[in-house]
Amino acid sequence: MSADMPTARRGAFSGMSNESFLTLFMIGVLVVLFAIACVFVPNFYLLQNVVNLVTNFWFVIILGIGVTFLLITGNFDMSVGGVVALTGVLSVWFCQGYHVSQNALANGLGLPYGVAVGLALLGALGIGAINAFFVARLKVPSIIVTLGTMMVARGIAQVVTQGAQRNTSLPDVFGVVGNTFVPGTSVKIAVLIMVGLVVAAFVVEKMTVAGRRTYLIGANAVAARLSGIKVARHLALLFMLSSLLAGVTGILLASEFKAGLSGRATGYEFDALVIALLGGVSIAGGFGSVLGMFVGAIILAVVTSSATGLLLSPDWQFTLKGIVTFVAILAQRLALDKRKG
Amino acid sequence: MNQTGNVLEIRDLVKDFPAVRAVNNVSFDVKRNTIHCLVGENGAGKSTLIKVLTGAMPRSSGTILLDGQEYSPHSPRDAKEAGISTLFQELNVVDQLTVAENLTLGMEDTRFGFLRKTDKISAMVAVMNSLEPSIQPKMLVSRLSVAQKQIVEIAKAVATESEIIIMDEPTAALSEGEIARLFKIVKGLRDNDVTVIYISHRLDEIFELGDYVTVMRDGRHIGTKPVSEVGDRSELIKMMIGKTVFEQYTPRRDACQDTILECRGLSNHKLHDVSFDVHEGEIVGFYGLVGAGKTELARAIYGVDPYEGEITFKGRRLPPSPDKSIQAGIALVPEERRSQGLFTILTVRGNVPVMNMKKISRNGFVNAARERRVTLEYIDKLRISTSSTEKEAAKLSGGNQQKVVFSKCLFADADLLMLDEPTRGIDVGAKSEIYGIVRGLSEEGKSIMIFSSELPEIMNICDTIFLLFDGRLKATLRNGCDIDNEKILHIVTGGEVT
Numbered sequence: 001m002s003a004d005m006p007t008a009r010r011g012a013f014s015g016m017s018n019e020s021f022l023t024l025f026m027i028g029v030l031v032v033l034f035a036i037a038c039v040f041v042p043n044f045y046l047l048q049n050v051v052n053l054v055t056n057f058w059f060v061i062i063l064g065i066g067v068t069f070l071l072i073t074g075n076f077d078m079s080v081g082g083v084v085a086l087t088g089v090l091s092v093w094f095c096q097g098y099h100v101s102q103n104a105l106a107n108g109l110g111l112p113y114g115v116a117v118g119l120a121l122l123g124a125l126g127i128g129a130i131n132a133f134f135v136a137r138l139k140v141p142s143i144i145v146t147l148g149t150m151m152v153a154r155g156i157a158q159v160v161t162q163g164a165q166r167n168t169s170l171p172d173v174f175g176v177v178g179n180t181f182v183p184g185t186s187v188k189i190a191v192l193i194m195v196g197l198v199v200a201a202f203v204v205e206k207m208t209v210a211g212r213r214t215y216l217i218g219a220n221a222v223a224a225r226l227s228g229i230k231v232a233r234h235l236a237l238l239f240m241l242s243s244l245l246a247g248v249t250g251i252l253l254a255s256e257f258k259a260g261l262s263g264r265a266t267g268y269e270f271d272a273l274v275i276a277l278l279g280g281v282s283i284a285g286g287f288g289s290v291l292g293m294f295v296g297a298i299i300l301a302v303v304t305s306s307a308t309g310l311l312l313s314p315d316w317q318f319t320l321k322g323i324v325t326f327v328a329i330l331a332q333r334l335a336l337d338k339r340k341g
Numbered sequence: 342m343n344q345t346g347n348v349l350e351i352r353d354l355v356k357d358f359p360a361v362r363a364v365n366n367v368s369f370d371v372k373r374n375t376i377h378c379l380v381g382e383n384g385a386g387k388s389t390l391i392k393v394l395t396g397a398m399p400r401s402s403g404t405i406l407l408d409g410q411e412y413s414p415h416s417p418r419d420a421k422e423a424g425i426s427t428l429f430q431e432l433n434v435v436d437q438l439t440v441a442e443n444l445t446l447g448m449e450d451t452r453f454g455f456l457r458k459t460d461k462i463s464a465m466v467a468v469m470n471s472l473e474p475s476i477q478p479k480m481l482v483s484r485l486s487v488a489q490k491q492i493v494e495i496a497k498a499v500a501t502e503s504e505i506i507i508m509d510e511p512t513a514a515l516s517e518g519e520i521a522r523l524f525k526i527v528k529g530l531r532d533n534d535v536t537v538i539y540i541s542h543r544l545d546e547i548f549e550l551g552d553y554v555t556v557m558r559d560g561r562h563i564g565t566k567p568v569s570e571v572g573d574r575s576e577l578i579k580m581m582i583g584k585t586v587f588e589q590y591t592p593r594r595d596a597c598q599d600t601i602l603e604c605r606g607l608s609n610h611k612l613h614d615v616s617f618d619v620h621e622g623e624i625v626g627f628y629g630l631v632g633a634g635k636t637e638l639a640r641a642i643y644g645v646d647p648y649e650g651e652i653t654f655k656g657r658r659l660p661p662s663p664d665k666s667i668q669a670g671i672a673l674v675p676e677e678r679r680s681q682g683l684f685t686i687l688t689v690r691g692n693v694p695v696m697n698m699k700k701i702s703r704n705g706f707v708n709a710a711r712e713r714r715v716t717l718e719y720i721d722k723l724r725i726s727t728s729s730t731e732k733e734a735a736k737l738s739g740g741n742q743q744k745v746v747f748s749k750c751l752f753a754d755a756d757l758l759m760l761d762e763p764t765r766g767i768d769v770g771a772k773s774e775i776y777g778i779v780r781g782l783s784e785e786g787k788s789i790m791i792f793s794s795e796l797p798e799i800m801n802i803c804d805t806i807f808l809l810f811d812g813r814l815k816a817t818l819r820n821g822c823d824i825d826n827e828k829i830l831h832i833v834t835g836g837e838v839t
Contacts, residue, residue, distance in 0.1 A: 017688070017731065207709075208705050209698045209702045209706075210705065211707075213698075216687070216691075219684040219686050219687050220681075220685070222681050223675075223680070223681055223683060223684055225663055226645065226673060226681055226682070227667075227696045227749060228753075229664070230664055286684070286687065
């Protein structure tokens with residue numbers, strides 16, 4: 001191959017980076033899956049349904065942002081589901097009236113809503129700080145650390161709710177954020193926040209030095225350190241960010257249901273992981289994108305909602321999700337290998 | 342079995358790699374029940390020869406006779422079954438298992454896949470305890486010293502009735518007392534019908550231990566002699582270096598005056614009280630054999646590894662961390678290009694600017710146009726052969742990958758560049774290009790430290806040469822005047838400095 005041969009002449013996709021190629025490929029997969037669903041599921045093609053596909057999944061997508069960034073550095077964050085539950089429960093408990101009932105679960109700390117939310121988010125950051133300390137400082141593998149904090153976070157939520165939930169003696173203001181709609185639509189504020197966060201994450205990833213560092217650390221952490229990147233500090237910040245995003249999700253969900261459940265968001269850490277992988281993020285680090293994760297989320301949404309539309313028993317949904325994940329990721333590998341030749 | 346004659350006969354052995362013949366028509370014999378030493382500079386072909394002998398690599402041509410029979414192992418296991426065991430520098434023991442489990446590893450007696458306790462273990466333990474009674478079979482190997490681990494490996498080799506045991510620099514990590522004990526064991530092996538092929542950089546050991554010595558240089562066999570017929574170290578050294586001509590070095594006209602880096606009393610796990618100065622615009626070389634402490638010195642200065650002592654850079658105390666070193670104006674081209682220097686899965690553009698992101702960004706946002714322009718500039722400047730800025734670094738040749746690592750460091754605007762084995766694994770053409778780059782930088786007034794185990798490289802471009810042995814700075818030489826290859830090799834192999 002000559003050094004200055006124009007790359008565009010080697011086929012339509014060859015001028016493109018592997019990442020763009022993979023994102024485009026997964027969009028193709030999404031279109032095919034959507035077409036199949038439209039054939040078999042009545043009314044699947046309706047605009048309202050398409051909007052629902054995106055909006056019903058907002059919480060997993062927010063979690064997916066932090067999870068994707070960490071995966072790109074070669075780290076896992078399995079604690080996000082636990083942090084959602086913890087933050088939700090804490091915000092409720094802090095906000096519930098002080099000494100208003102005989103029932104222990106109806107009594108809280110009686111703090112103003114803003115303060116309650118702030119403190120609950122501090123709790124989320126606390127979990128992030130623990131992750132950061134063990135992974136970035138003590139170099140414990142992230143999968144172990146975050147599985148630990150996942151249980152710690154959910155465990156605290158269970159203690160606070162005595163294994164059930166807190167949903168009484170809450171001020172009206174508590175339910176506002178989660179139940180406000182964008183005027184004239186059925187789109188919740190939470191969805192708007194999600195879109196904003198995805199856009200911001202996309203900008204950070206593609207256009208900032210911090211985004212570059214994230215990839216560099218994942219591509220080769222040793223070389224990154226020798227190139228003057230403060231690897232530990234960057235990882236710590238990402239773990240804090242991931243927990244903070246999970247915290248925001250927890251606040252929004254608690255507000256939507258005006259309740260704090262210790263069992264909220266069970267398994268969401270896996271959903272967040274699955275959509276990132278569907279979007280082409282590599283577990284080995286150094287590769288992937290938030291945009292890909294977003295496409296992955298819609299793929300998962302199409303599969304689950306068409307299963308519901310086909311009146312498939314919910315018992316089968318897990319298996320179906322599993323099969324789709326497998327097939328999609330295999331297809332990705334094949335496409336990428338073929339491209340590399 | 343006959344007790345005299347040759348146990349191993351090597352004839353016309355050749356091993357080719359792409360672009361280099363690592364073993365070139367080597368022929369020599371190893372006499373039965375002797376200690377046969379193998380010496381040569383780094384890159385002389387010793388390791389490749391051993392890899393062929395132990396089945397880790399296939400030969401390109403030639404014959405090897407073991408006990409008069411054609412011997413061509415396809416794997417280390419074949420070699421072992423034929424009676425050749427090897428004690429590598431990286432010991433082949435499993436830390437998490439006990440001594441007894443390690444002894445029988447790979448040779449376990451099983452029934453239906455379950456381990457059986459047999460007398461094999463006790464036989465092996467008996468052998469081991471005859472070598473070193475203090476090691477208990479139930480001890481965890483992780484709790485043994487390096488010397489004790491070696492003994493476990495030797496016991497394993499003896500118990501499996503190896504005829505030949507190859508030892509690759511076994512004393513590199515031992516203390517003096519341990520070395521004496523190892524020598525006793527090695528001599529004991531010879532007296533018990535085992536032939537030992539012994540590789541070492543420490544020439545004194547050869548006189549103390551060896552019966553025969555074979556010298557290799559540039560992949561060729563230079564000679565095999567009984568050690569008793571070798572006069573002294575200098576004769577061995579002459580055989581090792583031959584008549585190398587270093588015509589390329591031209592002494593600089595103006596002497597460098599201003600000191601840029603001062604190191605005083607650097608010590609850590611590997612270094613002992615190293616002190617030296619580097620001047621502005623000077624190219625200094627650190628020469629020593631593998632394990633002399635070159636990489637450790639570079640890493641200490643750069644702030645990767647902890648140290649005691651004082652480093653002053655441009656008149657200020659240098660804080661020990663890579664990011665601060667870069668800010669102060671130091672950049673390192675690390676020893677291992679692919680694992681420490683390069684981001685192989687990223688593009689050329691993703692690699693070149695990483696050590697100085699400030700220069701391609703504003704307020705934390707990357708200026709993509711400038712990033713691309715800078716990358717093109719370095720592709721052009723260092724003549725990196727790549728189809729575009731978007732090519733994955735992994736797909737470049739070794740020489741071009743090294744140029745990308747150089748680009749990173751140059752873009753960091755460093756005043757002092759540390760180059761650790763800058764031309765390792767690079768073809769001759771790229772090598773001379775890199776030397777050209779280094780000379781050019783020096784003319785621009787940059788200071789350069791080269792850490793290398795290739796003497797010609799050091800002699801070619803360095804103004805000042807520091808010789809390292811065993812973590813100590815042994816001598817300082819001015820290139821172009823008091824250079825004597827024999828003296829250099831004498832010092833870096835542990836000889837007294839006169």
